[in-house]
Amino acid sequence: MQKTPSLCGIRDDSSFPMLIRQIRDGLLHQIERQLVDSGVAINYSQHLVVKIIAKNGPQMPGDLARYLDHNAGAMTRLLDQLEDKGYVERKPHAQDRRALTIELTPAGKELWRKMSQFIEHAQDLALRDLKATDRAKLFDLLKRVRDTLDETP
Amino acid sequence: MQKTPSLCGIRDDSSFPMLIRQIRDGLLHQIERQLVDSGVAINYSQHLVVKIIAKNGPQMPGDLARYLDHNAGAMTRLLDQLEDKGYVERKPHAQDRRALTIELTPAGKELWRKMSQFIEHAQDLALRDLKATDRAKLFDLLKRVRDTLDETP
DNA sequence: AGTATGTAATTGCCTTGACAATCATTGTCT
DNA sequence: AGACAATGATTGTCAAGGCAATTACATACT
Numbered sequence: 281m282q283k284t285p286s287l288c289g290i291r292d293d294s295s296f297p298m299l300i301r302q303i304r305d306g307l308l309h310q311i312e313r314q315l316v317d318s319g320v321a322i323n324y325s326q327h328l329v330v331k332i333i334a335k336n337g338p339q340m341p342g343d344l345a346r347y348l349d350h351n352a353g354a355m356t357r358l359l360d361q362l363e364d365k366g367y368v369e370r371k372p373h374a375q376d377r378r379a380l381t382i383e384l385t386p387a388g389k390e391l392w393r394k395m396s397q398f399i400e401h402a403q404d405l406a407l408r409d410l411k412a413t414d415r416a417k418l419f420d421l422l423k424r425v426r427d428t429l430d431e432t433p
Numbered sequence: 434m435q436k437t438p439s440l441c442g443i444r445d446d447s448s449f450p451m452l453i454r455q456i457r458d459g460l461l462h463q464i465e466r467q468l469v470d471s472g473v474a475i476n477y478s479q480h481l482v483v484k485i486i487a488k489n490g491p492q493m494p495g496d497l498a499r500y501l502d503h504n505a506g507a508m509t510r511l512l513d514q515l516e517d518k519g520y521v522e523r524k525p526h527a528q529d530r531r532a533l534t535i536e537l538t539p540a541g542k543e544l545w546r547k548m549s550q551f552i553e554h555a556q557d558l559a560l561r562d563l564k565a566t567d568r569a570k571l572f573d574l575l576k577r578v579r580d581t582l583d584e585t586p
Numbered sequence: 587a588g589t590a591t592g593t594a595a596t597t598g599c600c601t602t603g604a605c606a607a608t609c610a611t612t613g614t615c616t
Numbered sequence: 617a618g619a620c621a622a623t624g625a626t627t628g629t630c631a632a633g634g635c636a637a638t639t640a641c642a643t644a645c646t
Contacts, residue, residue: 530612
């Protein structure tokens with residue numbers, strides 16, 4: 281019996297969107313598994329928000345949503361959850377009374393210290409078979425594709 | 434007023450997962466928009482299923498799910514929708530009475546003829562700024578990363 | 587000042603997709 | 617043959633995220 285049914289009569293097309301899709305899914309599963317394994321009770325999107333704030337300081341919900349290509353309503357609910365878990369706090373915005381500033385609580389900073397170790401590791405795992413020059417080349421090409429897409433109306 | 438708020442105080446990290454994420458989202462939006470614009474009432478996942486069957490012949494639901502990294506339950510409901518719209522038909526499987534074979538109806542084949550034109554176009558749009566050698570290099574690198582991830586337990 | 591237009595966050599509603607349980611059938615093992 | 621594990625599809629239930637409408641505030645215009 282075939283142990284790896286992989287391509288059951290479907291030939292691998294390896295088109296660009298398919299490759300990107302497969303890699304994205306692989307990365308996501310990889311990181312979510314590490315989060316679960318380490319007992320951190322947050323998901324992929326939530327961990328990204330924590331990461332952004334940890335690296336760039338407090339942010340407005342709208343900016344977080346835009347940066348993650350996320351809907352604003354989804355961001356509201358995502359922040360609800362992070363706040364319920366005590367990792368994040370909504371503070372009024374100094375200049376704009378409509379807006380908020382999302383800050384990490386001490387628990388949130390502690391969470392980030394735990395996460396950041398294996399997150400970096402998980403991100404390099406996918407590239408472990410590439411030499412430094414190939415990695416650089418890959419990054420360059422991907423950035424160009426991203427910029428091309430950004431400019432596509 | 435800033436017309437492009439892009440990075441509002443969040444510096445672009447351009448990490449590998451982030452690049453992949455952005456490119457995936459860009460491609461998905463691009464293709465979904467083309468589907469909408471051309472009046473085809475199916476979404477991204479559904480169009481992939483039609484594409485696979487059109488290119489590889491009738492398939493079992495389970496194989497479609499595995500190939501698209503999709504849950505089997507989700508595939509059942511996805512096929513329900515394609516069947517409701519008349520693009521696809523469930524036939525009993527010749528060898529295995531548990532299984533089904535999913536075939537394109539005439540309407541489904543007609544749909545594919547309409548789609549295939551701009552789908553190919555949409556897929557190349559993202560790569561339009563890359564020379565042939567760079568495209569080849571990019572494909573090579575991405576395949577290697579994908580294979581690395583496949584082998585990561 | 588006053589009006590209009592734009593933006594920030596929130597909420598309700600809906601679709602998509604994941605997970606677990608279930609049923610039918612197949613293959614394996616003794 | 618009979619027991620038993622493995623597989624194919626389906627269903628219920630749930631979480632994540634998109635869209636549209638709403639409310640509150642800010643900015644621009646006259």
